[in-house]
Amino acid sequence: MDSASDERFSVLGSPSLAFGSAGAFRLPEARQRRRLFDAAYDAGFRHFDVAPMYGMGQAEGELSALLKKRGSTVTVTTKFGIDASVFGRAVGKVQGPIRRVLAAKPSMNTDLQKAASGPASSIAGRLLYRPTGFSQEAARKSLRRSLQALGRGTIELFILHDPLPHEMTIAERDGTISYLEEERASGRIGNWGVAVHDPRLTGDGASLINQAPFLQFRDHLFLPPPPTMTSSQVATYGALAGALPRIEQFFAADPRARQRWVDELDLTESGPRSLASVILRETTRRNPFGPVLFTTTKPHRLQPAMEAIAFNAPLDESARISQLVADVIDRGAGA
Numbered sequence: 001m002d003s004a005s006d007e008r009f010s011v012l013g014s015p016s017l018a019f020g021s022a023g024a025f026r027l028p029e030a031r032q033r034r035r036l037f038d039a040a041y042d043a044g045f046r047h048f049d050v051a052p053m054y055g056m057g058q059a060e061g062e063l064s065a066l067l068k069k070r071g072s073t074v075t076v077t078t079k080f081g082i083d084a085s086v087f088g089r090a091v092g093k094v095q096g097p098i099r100r101v102l103a104a105k106p107s108m109n110t111d112l113q114k115a116a117s118g119p120a121s122s123i124a125g126r127l128l129y130r131p132t133g134f135s136q137e138a139a140r141k142s143l144r145r146s147l148q149a150l151g152r153g154t155i156e157l158f159i160l161h162d163p164l165p166h167e168m169t170i171a172e173r174d175g176t177i178s179y180l181e182e183e184r185a186s187g188r189i190g191n192w193g194v195a196v197h198d199p200r201l202t203g204d205g206a207s208l209i210n211q212a213p214f215l216q217f218r219d220h221l222f223l224p225p226p227p228t229m230t231s232s233q234v235a236t237y238g239a240l241a242g243a244l245p246r247i248e249q250f251f252a253a254d255p256r257a258r259q260r261w262v263d264e265l266d267l268t269e270s271g272p273r274s275l276a277s278v279i280l281r282e283t284t285r286r287n288p289f290g291p292v293l294f295t296t297t298k299p300h301r302l303q304p305a306m307e308a309i310a311f312n313a314p315l316d317e318s319a320r321i322s323q324l325v326a327d328v329i330d331r332g333a334g335a
């Protein structure tokens, strides 16, 4: 790693793929999720993204087993501002049977995940989650609770979980930033940041983003290139979720176009030249400021994901992938 990359990952100490824990909770059994976290570590993942709301309140506690085993070789992001409700946590403790039904019906699982992705998403979301706010006091309380759940005295990244501009007054925002800076100075958090769906916010939202030393946002090949960051590190999510189904749909609808792109990109069914690998690799190129969050429920996909980004790809791969994306957009596929 050169010195520029060292600087990029100074807080996370991580390669350019990190493991997003939320997706693991599509697995029904806690022991399957534990095995998945272990397998992610064995495949080379060293940074894990988690939040109090993930796994309906179970994610931080479940990740703590890995942290206990692997100590300071693992770095962690957790968030504040949304938690599982009392009802959500109760459901979280007995979620196995529900997850088993959903695991057998992947499309229903995806629909339900969308519907219950946060307190603002639907009735289910409002029942399962609760907004805890972004005040200084909310941050302090949440950090205490997260450290306890994770079994740690410090955390590398502590970020505001999808704040909406109207959810914070200017005074509250400034108070929270001072508090986070204090925690950073004390070493209890390595850094703080903000998770937003779109970093191109304007007005009060932009002001928070501009002050945050770390940003987490959605980025994939069908979105405009992310803004150039001058002073923030960045983690992005949605690399595969945002692009892979759309390209697969395009290929399914037009087998001749598929064959042309298989030849153009020299795509293989698996390995570092598979479509998923090419997409992951290109998405990491779009973010020179930190890791791409990746998730899977399938342990056998972890090592190939790491190999995909280490692969020495042809120099014109980016240009070809841009052409493919333009082709998919032109045909209006999967939009």
Ligand SMILES: NC(=O)c1ccc[n+]([C@@H]2O[C@H](COP(=O)([O-])OP(=O)(O)OC[C@H]3O[C@@H](n4cnc5c(N)ncnc54)[C@H](OP(=O)(O)O)[C@@H]3O)[C@@H](O)[C@H]2O)c1
Pocket: 019, 020, 021, 022, 023, 024, 049, 050, 162, 195, 196, 216, 236, 237, 238, 239, 240, 241, 242, 244, 276, 277, 293, 294, 295, 296, 297, 298, 301
């Ligand atoms: N801050 C926020 O608001 C926010 C929002 C969303 C996500 N996140 C974080 O980001 C993490 C990543 O989420 P994401 O949506 O960005 O996930 P992603 O990595 O873009 O996509 C995951 C999906 O891709 C599939 N997949 C993985 N490898 C594959 C392969 N080789 N071939 C085909 N399909 C493959 C997985 O299915 P299988 O399980 O079948 O492999 C899963 O459905 C989350 O877990 C969470 O930690 C944060």
